[in-house]
Amino acid sequence: MTPSYVEPGREFRRDTNYLSDRITRDSEQWPVEPGRYRLIAARACPWANRAIIVRGLLGLEDVLSMGLCGPVHDEDSWTFDLDPGGVDPVLGYKRLKEAYLARDPDYSRGITVPAIVDVPTGQVVTNDVPQITRDLFFEWREFHRLDAPDLWPEPVQDEMEVVMERIFEEVNNGVYRCGFAGSQHAYEKAYDRLFAALDWLEERLARRRYLMGDTITEADVRLFTTLARFDAVYHGHFKCNRTKLSEMPVLGAYARDLFQTPGFGDTIVFEQIKQHYYVVHEDINPSGIVPKGPREDWWFEPHDRERL
Ligand SMILES: N[C@@H](CCC(=O)N[C@@H](CS)C(=O)NCC(=O)O)C(=O)O
Structure with missing residues (x-):
């Protein structure tokens, strides 16, 4: 039997109980060790x-x-x-x-x-x-390599935690809350929350190139992975369809800027992304048909974010 992702009548609940051992420098059981x-x-x-x-x-x-x-x-x-x-x-x-x-x-x-x-x-x-x-x-x-980016800059760490928490709740998990809503009411609530957060980001990113300022941080990585999937999957499959990412001028340009940065777009394989969501979630896409679109050339268009 294939698993069901939607609980009828309910809001989507994410299991965030993990196997939470850590690999750390001073761990006896799981020390940081190259090759291990x-x-x-x-x-x-x-x-x-x-x-x-x-x-x-x-x-x-x-x-x-x-x-x-x-x-x-x-x-x-x-x-x-x-x-x-x-x-x-x-x-x-x-x-x-x-x-x-x-x-x-x-x-x-x-x-x-x-x-x-x-x-x-x-x-x-x-x-x-x-x-x-x-x-x-x-x-x-x-x-780390010698010129590795500082993904957690000390001066902005506290603010970054707040930004990342909101991005997790409203955006990263927000799209799933739309897609796996078990009632009309739960879906509409989820949709409103998601797009309120995207509007907040559209505004925040109008004034700065990256979420925390001039340099890429962990917060950008976390936002990027949802944005990269937005038009290909979340807009249709998860019914997050007020606006496409490609219709949001600031957020769209921000996402393209990251996509064109080495280490971001080169990790994305749209075909695998679409296959996963449209085939695995049989309960919301019983035919298992995977859409052909959208076109991918949008990701390579100029973004003009350097001016920020
Ligand atoms: N469960 C983790 C995230 C990891 C996760 O949900 N990964 C999905 C793929 S996007 C997965 O492995 N699902 C497999 C399954 O549930 O059988 C969380 O809530 O933060």
């Missing part, structure tokens, strides 16, 4: 996309390897169907589930990406989305 861990992601998933972007921006590719699951999955969740023989070459697994069960044979919650796996034991260490990128920045510093 493997990030498991999927190009389709916005939460995994954050980790892919941050790993790349910080230049951690040589110390933290990455495995990628294919875009579609069944009730047993993510598989390594993109790899030769359908097996992750490092972990030897066909399914990500095997790494979760290696950690806890009774594991009964979501088999989610991103997840970081300890290669020697084959166990998931963490699938804690916000903590993963935070730790890649603060705990793996010794291994």
Whole structure:
């Protein structure tokens, strides 16, 4: 039986209970160690996309390897169907589930990406989305490339937390709240909240190139992964259709600016993104048909954001 994402009559509720061990410099069990861990992601998933972007921006590719699951999955969740023989070459697994069960044979919650796996034991260490990128920045510093961006600038950290919280609640999760609403009322409430937040961002970004000012931060990474999927998936599949991203002048140009920045657009594969949402969420798209559009050339148009 395929899973159902909509709970009839209810607002969408996200499971944010994670396997929350941390890989840190001074951890006895899970110390930062080059070559020891493997990030498991999927190009389709916005939460995994954050980790892919941050790993790349910080230049951690040589110390933290990455495995990628294919875009579609069944009730047993993510598989390594993109790899030769359908097996992750490092972990030897066909399914990500095997790494979760290696950690806890009774594991009964979501088999989610991103997840970081300890290669020697084959166990998931963490699938804690916000903590993963935070730790890649603060705990793996010794291994960052020399010109790595400062994704958490000290002077704006407090304000950044507030901005990121609102972006998570209203935008990153807001699109899911629209798409998986279990009643007309829940959907309309979710839609209003989402577009109120996008209007706030449209205004905020009219005055500055990036969310926190002149430089790219973690907050931009978190917003980008939702915006990148907006017209391709959320506008139609999740019914977030007051306006397309491409119809919002400021937010659209901001998203294109990031997309054209090395480390952002090059992580996006629209075909996999569309396949994932339109095929996996059978309850809201029973035909499983994946739309052909929208055209992708919009992403490469000039953005004129340098003037800010
Ligand atoms: N559950 C995490 C985010 C990770 C997540 O939901 N990933 C999705 C893909 S976009 C997933 O792996 N879903 C698989 C499943 O639920 O079976 C959160 O709420 O922050």
